[in-house]
Amino acid sequence: MDRLDELEAQSIFIFREAFARLKKLALLWSLGKDSNVMIWLARKAFFGHVPFPVMHVDTGKKFPEMYAFRDRYAGEWGLDLIVEPCPPVEAVDPTLPPAARSAARKTEGLKLALAKHGFDGLFAGIRRDEEATRAKERVFSPRGLEGHWDVRDQPPEFWDHFNARLPRGAHLRVHPILHWTETDIWAYTRREGIPIIPLYLAKNGRRYRSLGDADITFPVPSQARSINEIIAELHATRTPERAGRAMDHEAEDSFERLRVAGYL
Amino acid sequence: MNAHAAAEVAIAPNPQVTAARPLVRIVIVGHVDHGKSTLIGRLLSETGSLPDGKLDELKAVSARRGMSFEWSFLLDALQTERDQGITIDTSQIRFRTPSRDFVLIDAPGHVEFQRNMVTGASQADAALLLVDVAEGVRTQTLRHAYLLHLLGIRQVAVAVNKMDCVAYNEDRFRKMEAEITARLIDFGLTPAAVIPISARHGDGVVERTSAIDWHRGPTVIEALDRFEPARPAAALPLRLPVQAVYRFDDRRIVAGRIQSGSIAVGDEIAVAPSGKRAVVRSIETWPSMDAEPLHAGAGQSVGITLDRELFIARGDLIARADNLTPSGRSLRAQIFWLHDSPLAAGTSLTVRVGTAETRGVITAIANAFDPGDHAVAKPDTLAQNQIGQNHAGEIEIALASAVAADAYADNPGTGRIVLDFGGRIAGGGLVLALIRESATVAGSDKASAAERPQARAARAAALDRALAGLNLAERLAGFRKALDGAIVFTTSFGLEDQIILHHICEAGLDVDVVTLDTGRLFPETYTTWEETEQRYGLRIRAVYPEQAALEELIAGQGINGFYRTREARIACCDIRKVEPLGRALSGAQGWITGLRADQSADRANINLVSVDRVHDLLKFNPLFDWSRQAAQDFAAAHAVPVNPLHQKGFLSIGCAPCTRAVRPGEPERAGRWWWEDGSKRECGLHIAAGAAR
Numbered sequence: 041m042d043r044l045d046e047l048e049a050q051s052i053f054i055f056r057e058a059f060a061r062l063k064k065l066a067l068l069w070s071l072g073k074d075s076n077v078m079i080w081l082a083r084k085a086f087f088g089h090v091p092f093p094v095m096h097v098d099t100g101k102k103f104p105e106m107y108a109f110r111d112r113y114a115g116e117w118g119l120d121l122i123v124e125p126c127p128p129v130e131a132v133d134p135t136l137p138p139a140a141r142s143a144a145r146k147t148e149g150l151k152l153a154l155a156k157h158g159f160d161g162l163f164a165g166i167r168r169d170e171e172a173t174r175a176k177e178r179v180f181s182p183r184g185l186e187g188h189w190d191v192r193d194q195p196p197e198f199w200d201h202f203n204a205r206l207p208r209g210a211h212l213r214v215h216p217i218l219h220w221t222e223t224d225i226w227a228y229t230r231r232e233g234i235p236i237i238p239l240y241l242a243k244n245g246r247r248y249r250s251l252g253d254a255d256i257t258f259p260v261p262s263q264a265r266s267i268n269e270i271i272a273e274l275h276a277t278r279t280p281e282r283a284g285r286a287m288d289h290e291a292e293d294s295f296e297r298l299r300v301a302g303y304l
Numbered sequence: 305m306n307a308h309a310a311a312e313v314a315i316a317p318n319p320q321v322t323a324a325r326p327l328v329r330i331v332i333v334g335h336v337d338h339g340k341s342t343l344i345g346r347l348l349s350e351t352g353s354l355p356d357g358k359l360d361e362l363k364a365v366s367a368r369r370g371m372s373f374e375w376s377f378l379l380d381a382l383q384t385e386r387d388q389g390i391t392i393d394t395s396q397i398r399f400r401t402p403s404r405d406f407v408l409i410d411a412p413g414h415v416e417f418q419r420n421m422v423t424g425a426s427q428a429d430a431a432l433l434l435v436d437v438a439e440g441v442r443t444q445t446l447r448h449a450y451l452l453h454l455l456g457i458r459q460v461a462v463a464v465n466k467m468d469c470v471a472y473n474e475d476r477f478r479k480m481e482a483e484i485t486a487r488l489i490d491f492g493l494t495p496a497a498v499i500p501i502s503a504r505h506g507d508g509v510v511e512r513t514s515a516i517d518w519h520r521g522p523t524v525i526e527a528l529d530r531f532e533p534a535r536p537a538a539a540l541p542l543r544l545p546v547q548a549v550y551r552f553d554d555r556r557i558v559a560g561r562i563q564s565g566s567i568a569v570g571d572e573i574a575v576a577p578s579g580k581r582a583v584v585r586s587i588e589t590w591p592s593m594d595a596e597p598l599h600a601g602a603g604q605s606v607g608i609t610l611d612r613e614l615f616i617a618r619g620d621l622i623a624r625a626d627n628l629t630p631s632g633r634s635l636r637a638q639i640f641w642l643h644d645s646p647l648a649a650g651t652s653l654t655v656r657v658g659t660a661e662t663r664g665v666i667t668a669i670a671n672a673f674d675p676g677d678h679a680v681a682k683p684d685t686l687a688q689n690q691i692g693q694n695h696a697g698e699i700e701i702a703l704a705s706a707v708a709a710d711a712y713a714d715n716p717g718t719g720r721i722v723l724d725f726g727g728r729i730a731g732g733g734l735v736l737a738l739i740r741e742s743a744t745v746a747g748s749d750k751a752s753a754a755e756r757p758q759a760r761a762a763r764a765a766a767l768d769r770a771l772a773g774l775n776l777a778e779r780l781a782g783f784r785k786a787l788d789g790a791i792v793f794t795t796s797f798g799l800e801d802q803i804i805l806h807h808i809c810e811a812g813l814d815v816d817v818v819t820l821d822t823g824r825l826f827p828e829t830y831t832t833w834e835e836t837e838q839r840y841g842l843r844i845r846a847v848y849p850e851q852a853a854l855e856e857l858i859a860g861q862g863i864n865g866f867y868r869t870r871e872a873r874i875a876c877c878d879i880r881k882v883e884p885l886g887r888a889l890s891g892a893q894g895w896i897t898g899l900r901a902d903q904s905a906d907r908a909n910i911n912l913v914s915v916d917r918v919h920d921l922l923k924f925n926p927l928f929d930w931s932r933q934a935a936q937d938f939a940a941a942h943a944v945p946v947n948p949l950h951q952k953g954f955l956s957i958g959c960a961p962c963t964r965a966v967r968p969g970e971p972e973r974a975g976r977w978w979w980e981d982g983s984k985r986e987c988g989l990h991i992a993a994g995a996a997r
Contacts, residue, residue, distance in 0.1 A: 043327055046603060050605075056605070060548050087550070087553070172395065175396045176394065194420065195419070195728050196420070198422055198427075199722060203729055205727035278354070
């Protein structure tokens, strides 16, 4: 087994554990490269099926290419797609910096969707190498009634044994690709032939390294016009992946505040 | 942006894409403030692994906080961590050397966050243990070292830090080297290297500076470069714990991850603990390949089909028929304990072995000790009957159902247990031996471990006095606090039960909520059950009659035979309620019920707390002195979901065929088994076995 095989085996194991232990699951599809890999892995785990709904919590501000991608592959992959809207920015904590406040709409939309559907587990495609607070995540991460992340009291998790008993009114975030890196995602996408949104590839010397809302996500300088070139560029770069995501950089703790409140 | 741009880029699969460089996961452990975060910052900085702008950002954060530059800010990502200057949770960060990729896992050294250290360290292939040369070996140095051993990490190097504080004195280093090496060997670990360093100034980390020119061994980076990734146990016999059995597209697929060995189409396999056999028909994959694989090996997540329809379920363990996994109902293990209440004999908890999960009771504890003790302890002072938080010891557990496991020495992957206490992982350890003769072991040890009868009666009386003057919420909290082990609350969704459940949920008490589903309950009761789960957001554990006994009963007396004679009715109660109750309460130390003294003459003498000798526990009736009116008022005031049958004159609700409404003025339980003579209207749950009902 090479590293990609090991990563894949671990992710499949996590999918199957969650499916065995939780009653009402959904997979959060942000339409980006990570959640596309996550859907692919779910299909591997369940032999071509995705036996739970795939939910897009839609800010309404994604790039047109992302919506086109969603609508095409929801059908082609046989997904049970749920699209849920987000409340307007006025409904969000006004003490957050502007881009973080805009991004927090997704947290609010997620809360409404949870209340509506009563999911007890959500698969989310976050990775430890993306960002420092994500590096401290558990594979099975319990959330409180309001989707709150109690970072001071995370349960122990070892030897692939996960905590799945839910406190009252809570749900679990399950992170099947927590142990992957950005390079792993691209190498696996290449190996498996998973389709991608073209915004990730360089055009006129710029490409999107991470895709979010169109108004608070910016392309980075790049010449990478194929996945192989992306991988080569990642080996050389020292720019963090989320450099083009405005809400991470407004204040020392702005992204932590988003995450504690329930952001992915 | 062109709105009509192609929505996707098609990519042809390319199986040749691999990530060939080895990846090694290293955990950095040691006592708080011995310099773990500083060392990680130094390593990243000197290997050129920091993202652009990160150093400036850290300097700016330090300046803003009026502090000198702190490397720890790199990994202490949480605001509270930076505010308090301690690492709370484990973090991971990547870096590369010319030969390999590394994941550095920073484990908190603070005693309060040992569960986070375990979480981080359990993912590592190798460890680097830091000791402050000036402060020497401390509690967490030793506890971390012992945990490395129990977590199965065998590649360890030691960095003796802060050499600058002792003027790079070689004698001081040699003294520390001798002490830590001796301690590690005691714990079953042999250090690959002991390295003098100053993380702050960089000596011995990447550079071999002149200050430590007397050091002949490797630098930190050289030591890390010699560590190897842990490999799946391909050479050991096949062990495949079953995660699930799926039915997809007319295939019945047994899914799981191979812990050790390999499996091939045509192999005869045996399933533990049942011992059933079958032959592997196929190994399933998606997307399907031109040639389906014929074998799979350790580490792979697989799906297999078999040549016959065996009853296989999650928790079973597949092995080759010629190399069976041993199974048993009792085992001995060497464990570490993380929960804040100590683990004592008699404690009931959930035991996980691979994908199997069963209730268990600790029947004996031996050699409990604190690995962090500095003094060289004498064996006779170590013998303790409980294992405290962050301590270790040897336990013996009696299991509710048989599980398959190996001794850790034979197969690490299937030789480990995880202990789940109050719904949360609280400890884990290595299986020393599986004890196959469960009856004798569990029986004899339980007697020795159990509380003496007089002591228990005195305890019940004391608790009864202590809790009587309190309100319901305080009574429940007080009872929970007084008992170390599991407490079971049995509910039939009657008015009283609902009020107790409401309080348990409001306070978030660690109580196992159980219902006995006889199969003959009213539809309204099931509705109330579901409503209750939704209102309080919990899943109530349902216990069912033994299938074989029930089939035999119905074959003998017919589907409604209980109406014919009192004996037939009692036989039915026994099978549908009394026997399942025994299983529901198995291993528990306390039992909460909704009994009230004024429900019937039989119940007039019940106490708040009493000893239940049948089930070997303390029985707790927190509503014993409530009136029905008080219960109704409370339920109405707090919108507690109640069984709609109460409105229709059903005061005490049991099985549908055996309960009717009562007329105003009739005794509350007059509607139970109404056709029988006399006032004894009990099924047997709440009286001693064998007494008249």
